[in-house]
Amino acid sequence: MQAETGFHLILYLNSGQDDIMLRSMREGAKSPIMKLFLLFLAAGFALWGVGDLSGGFLSGGNNAVSAGDRKVGIEEAANEFERSRRVTGRGLNVGEAIQAGLLNEVIGSLARETLFGAEADRLGVTVTRDMKRDSIASDPQFKDELGQFAEGRFLQTLRSSGFTEESYLEKLSSALEVTQIIGPITDGGIFATATATQVSAYQLEQRQASYLTFTPAPENISAPQDSTLSSWFTERQSQYDVPDLRSFDVIFLSADRIQNTITPREEDIVSSFEIRRDDFVxxxxxxxxxxxxxxxxxxxxxxxxxxxxxxxxxxxxxxxxxxxxxxxxxxxxxxxxxxxxxxxxxxxxxxxxxxxxxxxxxxxxxxxxxxxAASDVSLDDVRPAIIAALQSEQAIDLIYDHVTKIEDAFGTGASLSEAAALIGTSVIRISDIDRNGLTIDGGIYQVEDANDLTSDTLFLGQAWALEIDEMSTVIESVDDSFFVIQPTNETASRTRPLNEVKVRAIADWTTEQAFIAAITSATEAMARGDDGFADSILTEPFSRSGAGLDHSASSLMAAAAFGQKKGEIQLVETGRDVVVIRTDEIMRADDKEAEEFAVRLLDGFNDLVRNDIASAMALSLSETHKLEVNAAPVQQALIGSLGQ
Structure with missing residues (x-):
């Protein structure tokens, strides 16, 4: 068994779950090693079905994680969180990173690592210096242009990923332990090489095409006669029906909405600066x-x-x-x-x-x-950043204080307006929206204080589940926001006559006629064959996804070009205009490029299956080695470091 295979395997174990990590974190992780390490982090607590660890999963005593004789201390876990935050969560302070779920991800990664370490102890699995050295030396990410291991490149890659040599070697040791444990199960290809080769050749094909664009021009369409409009409207009248509409009174609490109203005390700013100084120097x-x-x-x-x-x-x-x-x-x-x-x-x-x-x-x-030489910063240099961080943290605290106050008020029989006044806010009125949060004509509800609510599926579900005048409990939504809702009125659906929607109907009729005219012109161009393409635009080669095609409807056009033979023509309605596209060239994949891509595909296919195997094994090991997780003191240590 080769050590390098195991290293890549463990880092790919959770490739199917990388959507768990925040986009902002992915943006901070540019290096190859950190991209892989993020996948290792993404094991998370989905494996054990644990979402929120603020209260602890199981008591770990003075440890954040323990399994068998392997333990991860609270300080060690907090340091791992900080390292991960600084590398993968650029722009997020400690509080924001915790709220975003990074602590859960880090503790989950440490738990998985500790579990396999405990199993390695039980089996007598060891990792030698030669195994680590061979794994690193054979990793293509660390090789120079001549294919030789370049330690300079290795260390530069680690540095950009937040690892020291020592911390990286510790992670590598864990990965190699896993290799030896699950290798006998996962060694060998699971998917056939021929399958990957066929998929690779298919994906890397390109097309070159010519196209014509016909843009609808409603301004060139004459207004319809009343009889024409009436007949047209009769066929489409149901599209103009009024849906069931409701109006609501709402208390909406959001940290984002109040953050800029908070003025941190000068002593808090000074204290926070001293605590966070290392982030700036x-x-x-x-x-x-x-x-x-x-x-x-x-x-x-x-x-x-x-x-x-x-x-x-x-x-x-x-x-x-x-x-x-x-x-x-x-x-x-x-x-x-x-x-x-x-x-x-x-x-x-x-x-x-x-x-x-x-x-x-x-x-x-x-x-x-x-x-x-080291350079320091003064408080004035970073005052805006310190204030913004404190505002964010204090806004979250204030929101939870408000929630407690209004819950207590409702417990004594207070009305919605009385509870709102108690915390210094006002009741928001949302009028006449449907079950999708849209207006009577299907538009987006345009009220600044309510825009976030009317697009929130949780809010809409509650809004239509309550009886009229029935008040909800305090409901937590996303991003540290809460709401209380009380439906005040409901209007039943009804059919609308033409005179009530005539302006809208004329606009819709005119747009439809403009599209019909554009389609007619496009069809005529198609009928003229090559002569119709005299003024066409020739594309650059593009892929099946539309990459390389400079057009707002690139994916639709690519689908048409790849779906027809060379020389064939197809009409594509993009929603904004009408395009006629002719496939001019079919470009097969380059053999070398296809072979290289097939290798990557095969690795990816096999790693997805290995991920399932490793996850199932980790679940079993959590019982065998009596996994204990206690994230609460880690969070307390992190928050305590901010002086909160």
């Missing part, structure tokens, strides 16, 4: 070059060459066949290096080679090329 950074040898003797010989006057890069080239890119680590912070190397590198003088330093990769000889 820039620590000392050093430009480092290094070379790494298998033995201490080789490293000492290289150091001797450098101290004797041979250029550092020349020694690396002669002894290791390393390029300048391989040698260069870039500008790094202390915490981005393994402890052994960091201590020596940040004590070293500029331009003086030092070493050997022993690490998991071998024996390092390094040199510092430049030093960027």
């Amino acid at each position: 820039t620590p000392e950074r050093r430009a480092v070059r290094q070379m790494v040898f298998d033995t201490e003797e080789e490293a000492r010989a290289a150091l001797s060459d450098v101290t004797s006057g041979t250029a550092f890069n020349d020694v690396a080239s002669a002894r290791l066949n390393w390029t300048e890119g391989d040698v260069t680590l870039g500008i790094v912070r202390r915490e981005e290096l393994a402890d052994e190397l960091a201590e020596a590198a940040f004590d070293a003088e500029i331009g003086k080679a030092f070493g050997p330093i022993s690490s998991a990769f071998g024996y390092h000889i390094a040199m510092i090329d430049s030093i960027e």
Whole structure:
């Protein structure tokens, strides 16, 4: 069994669940390793059916997670949350990241990792230094243009992903333990290579086409005669029926709506700045070059060459066949290096080679090329960011205080308006919306204070489930918002006569006639064959999805072009205009590109199945090793660090 296979396997285990992570977090994770690591995080608590861990799943004592003899302490879990937040949740403060579910995801990842670690202990599974080294060295993400492992590229990738060498190696050890546990079940291909090859060739096909656009022009259509409009309306009268409509009184509480009304106290701003200072300061950074040898003797010989006057890069080239890119680590912070190397590198003088330093990769000889001194920030530099963070956190607290107050008020028989006055807000009136939150004519309800509500399916469901004048309980919605609703009136559906909707009917009739005219012109162009395409636009090659096709209706046009033979023509109604498209060229997939894509597809297909196997096994292991999870003290530690 090859170690690298297991490493990729565990990181892909939850590829089917990556929609759990926030889009804002995905945007912060650009590097290949972090993209994979996010999939590992995404195991979450869906595996055990646990959604909210604020009260703890099971008591873990002084630990966040425990299974068998493996344990994750509260501080360790909090540090993992912070690392993940800074890398994957850029722009989110601690409170926002917790609300977004990152803590649950991190604890879920640690729980899964701990479970397989406990099983590895039971089975006597071990991970050797050679296994880790082989896995890293064979990973294509860490190889240079010549296909050789480049430690500089490796460390740069880890750095951009928030890992140190030490923390990455710990994760890799866990991954390799899982490899050895589930490998016998999942080794070997599950999907046939031929299947992946066929799918690859199909997906990578391209088309080139010519098209004509016919845009409807309602302004060129004359107004209809009354008799024409009447006849047209009679056939479509049901489209103008008034649906059942209701009006409501609502108390709506939202942290977003009140955030900007909060003015944090100066002492809170100062305290928060001191606590969060590390988020804003820039620590000392050093430009480092290094070379790494298998033995201490080789490293000492290289150091001797450098101290004797041979250029550092020349020694690396002669002894290791390393390029300048391989040698260069870039500008790094202390915490981005393994402890052994960091201590020596940040004590070293500029331009003086030092070493050997022993690490998991071998024996390092390094040199510092430049030093960027640490830079601090003043409160005034970051005051707006501190205030915004405090406003967000305090708004959430205030909303929950308001909820408690109005619930108590309702318990004493207060009316909706009395409860609203108690917390200094007003009752919102929503008038005449249907079950979908739309107006009498099917438009979006345009009232600023109610826009979020009338598009909320939970709100609409409650709004139409209550009896008239019946008041709901306080209902929690999304993004720290709550509402209380009381239907006040209902109007039954009815049919409307033409004179009530005449303006709308004329506009609809005119639009329809303009489309008919555009379709007629398009059909005539199709009938003229090549002559009809004299003024057509020739596209660039495009894919089945429409990628490469510069048009707002690219997916519809691509579907038409791929659905017909070369030289055939099809009419496409896009909803805005009418397009006539002719397929001019059918471009088969490049053999090499198709082969490479087929390999990725095959890995993806197989990993999806492996994910199911691993999830089922983890569920069983949670009982075998008596999994205990306690996220509450981790959250308390994180919130406590903010002075809340």
